[in-house]
Amino acid sequence: MDQPQSILTAILLTPLIGSVAIALMPPEWARKLAIAFSAAMLALSAFATQSFKPGTAGYQFEQIVTWITSPFPVQYHVGVDGFSLCLVVLTAFVTLMAVLASESIGDNRPKLFYSFVMLLTLSILGVFVSLDLLQFFIMYELELVPMYFLIAIWGGPRRDYAAMKFLLYTFFGGVLMLGGLLYLYFALTVDNPAMVTFDMVKLAQVAPLLPKSAQLIAFLGFFLAFIIKLPSFPFHTWLPDAHVEAPTPISMILAGLLLKMGSYGLVRICMDFFPTVFIDYGHWIMALGAFNIVWAAMACLVQTDMKRIIAFSSVSHMGFVLLGIGSLSAAAVNGAIFQMISHGVISAALFFLVGCVYERTHTRDIHEIGGGLAKEMPYVFYMWMFAVMANLGLPGLAGFVAEAAVFYGAYTSPMALTTAPHHAMVQTAIVIACTGVILTAGYMLWLFKRLFFGELLAKWQGHLSDARSTEKVVGWALCLSILILGIYPMLLINQYGNVADAVTRGVVSKMSISQKPETQL
């Protein structure tokens, strides 16, 4: 079967047309249009998956339109491999879920709201399908605009502060990335003028040939930008604030998709372009990941705001991505990618469920809610139970696959071999990260208990209602996908597995050149 070459452009255009259409049509159509366009996006990405050939090396559905070539090349270049395709599908899916979950929040200025959501989706999709670094950067920055307004207009009481903090951090990250990008460009000009390009496919071949020091500086620009987005300690503080103030559907997109832009960039750009940095400093990246996992989990144990707990839990779970990619084991990188997708679905589910509770109680404070909600809202209770179990990494659900792959992969990785220079540090980091399984169980179950178990407070008697039908649909869709990914992870791994293997092989092959282990001498 011939592959539909312009499918990616079609996927990109859908939210763009959607956002314009919503803006032009009457407000009562806004929600329906948004659902229709998100569903169309999901259908298109499903179609793309259908005609995608998994296991084939390189990018598919590639499309290049050159604009100018001098003084520097500007082009439109899209394409996907299994990894980015998975994220495209995730984006379409989570967007549809978020739009469905906007039932109550979207009544306030619906045209503007849904229009912004569509614009946001455009930029996220743009990041995942772009194969040109400039285009990638523009898409990466474009997300700021709709997100800022979505938080600042529809957010909670402290929305101005949160939106500004989000804006500043992300903008700061963007500036760093721009710096890295320009530096990379200039470094290439000096190193190999014939090969100067912003094309990511070509950059993946030429950038690793740059001198170590140049790689390091360019890497730092990109890496800092991505770990601000991820987010990682010490640049994570925007996340809890943004989440707490953002409305439910925006939190779903924020945690489910936006954070993935950072982790996507870490694999796609940092690992592909700057392998020597990973070889020299991979153990520090792992240590940072382990620290994130444990420290954010500790932070969860001392919070009293349920949404803040879930937000910190995101920080903790994204630590697995750092731990995985730093280890340079194919299995762990594979797990890191799986974590992006599983966390995308699980965190969307959790924020959605937090929203369900918040909408009824109008407080996020666990003490004020006081427990016993299971009595009045059993349906929400069971969905919560499922999502809690998914979040604490219960086997059979999506979160476990990623965690297990990262742990097993990292512990058997080249970084942890007894011949590796920093193996003691790496092993310690992994064992510390493993304590995360206890802490995660602790804070998730504690949260769950304090919300749903025990006796219902008198003030809630008769004031709560169980899930509405839209909420049931969203809940079921999210929970089922978590279950399916957990029972049959090969569904995803078949798509992106070769990318994880290839990326890792790319880095490790440089290792034998730069380090020359004694065994080979």
Add this chain to the structure above:
Amino acid sequence: MDQSIDYWRQVIELSPWIVATPFLVGFGIILLNTLVGSSTKLVKTLSMVASVGGVLYGFIHSLLLFQALVKHPELVPWVKNIPYFTSASFTFTVGVLIDNLAVFMMLVVTSVSLLVQIYTHGYMREDPGYSRFYCYLSLFTGSMLGLVVATNLFQSFIFWELVGVCSYFLIGFWWNKESAAQACMKAFVINRVGDFGFLVGILWFFAVTYSVWSGHPVLQFFDKDGYDVAGVIQKAYLAKNLDVQTLWFISMVMFMGPMAKSAQFMLHTWLPDAMEGPTPISALIHAATMVAAGIYLVARAYPIWQSADGTPGGMGLTFVAIIGAATAFMAATIAMSQYDIKRVLAWSTVSQLGYMFVGLGAGAYTGGLFHLFNHAFFKAMLFLCSGAVIHGLAGEQDIRKMGGLKKSMPITAICFLIGTISISGCPGFSGFFSKDEIIGAATAMDPMLGGVMILTAGLTAFYMFRVYFMTFEGAYRGNAHPHESPLVMTAPLMVLAVPSILSGYLGFNFASLGAISFTGEHGKAFSNWFGSFIYFKQPVFEGINGTVMLSSIGFAAAGFLVAYLMYVAGSLKWNQAIAESKSPLVQGIYQFSFNKWYFDNLYMGLIQKVILPGFQAFWKLIDILIVDNIVNGAGIVARGMGEGLRYAQNGRGQYYALVIFGWVAGLTVLVFFLR
């Protein structure tokens, strides 16, 4: 039956359905409840029929498997794997491993689960969560069977956690009870502590043997080419990747998993609290099957606990035996002073699990598993009896408010008595045979260890008869209206009474009676049926050491006698003496036992006074001191930038952007040339 070998081969090849069926039933019930609702009679009946049917099928199929194994031992071990996770580094598989050990455990799980599910129909009939309860029971049965047939350590870990989560759901089944909410969380978290050790142990083991697996499915329990746990340890040892000490440490770290799941010393505190769950699951999960998973795992991955150089015994097994003995003794001393009928049984379970570990640790592989087998039946029966008592007394669990129930619930009383006799190790009843094997092996390993086990046997007889006498003998002290339970509840009791008496003879050969040695040596050994079916590498049979046997019988008899004199005859008034004693030593010992050796206080104190405040301080330190200083700085910047953005909103955004981008470009060029 003269079916051809192909028939039996097919029986084995269809065995994955035994695991799949309960899961399908569980999901089916969830769907049914979602689509139709849980309150209608039809849904309730359907849930019950599907659940019982699923496990009944499992039981029948397990029996067929057993027959296949007896007729055609050459067909096993049978392994079927499918990939679960693949990457260039390694591939994880899940699958089904059928061998003697697995089939033995499948029989235990399906038979107890079947009886408990029938009993549940009577016990939970009035409960609004009836259908949900069957759903959980099915999911648990499926998970437990998945653990039993696991082909590798990775899969074991998957189902290990799944049985744990089912246990969590069932302990917290009555979620509006604060105590149940506490208990289920405690169970899960403590199990997670164990799982942490289990995980690190597997990781460590995997790392040291990583190069040896070389393309084969990893962490397998059995592989016909020798790429399984046992073979790989040997290969890694020869390749000097693994030395004896490392394997000791790995086995000890990994043992944290079994310690938590099987409630061993230090990680045991969750099990007595788990009694907050409905009684049928106390019988199924917290007595017969799930808590035995730890023993099963050690038996399954036995080579890890052995010495890497192939010599018998080893520090790993010694550690298992020591923990087991400490647990058995501790739990028995605590059980003596508890008043909640289910908690006494729970402590007794903890204690008996300790026995099983001593068996495995002391090299009585068959003996330990034999005790698992016998214990599953009599302890499930004891719990179901206690459930019948609680049911008949409208929820009363305090044995001080019972007494004389023999008259109003005779079937329950007789079954409880049989269980009590069996667990106390009275000759002729099932518990005696396996316990004697374990004590014999423990004595052979170290006389001290044997002594502790014999002493514990005496304590066991005391606390079990104490419960029996306080519950069923004497005069009724409560104010409910005791009544016998319906047949659907008593029938499972009566069925379980049969193996509680007789299952011991499966592991016994009457010929050894004639060869008892009273010189402190083992008598001549004769083969028995159980030992020829379940063994490690090759069957080992032990003769009877008359001295040990007699002393353990003597201690048990003494325990019984003391209980009788105190609680029936009333001629011995030690309990009053203790209660009235002013001696700090006596009171101290009593309180030590009554407060469960203060483990809960210690742990709660640690969590509330040390760990959580520690986290809080640490978090504050980092987040507020370090990060927020940056943020405060950022706050100032925020105000400044806010001013800037105000201009941007006035229509001068492009200048602002231009300035920033200009700066970036300039700085980058600067960095580049200054480098």
